[in-house]
Amino acid sequence: MKKTLAGVIEAGEPLIRQAIDALRRYHAAQDAGQPEEVVERLRLEAESLYQAVTEYQLRSFGGPAHTLH
16 A cells, blocks of 8 residues: 555544544633633543544654554
């Protein structure tokens, strides 16, 4: 299988969409004045998903592999 940027993006699209949706939920909670605990939980969720996207893309191109826990 040839690894291209387009191929990596396409294969990771569901994860990318999850990360974008999580960021939207975080911003919506901030804008709505949700409790600090809710906003922080959503921020951590979005951050975690964006980190997963980054790690997926690095691994897809043969980049450094971190230990998965």
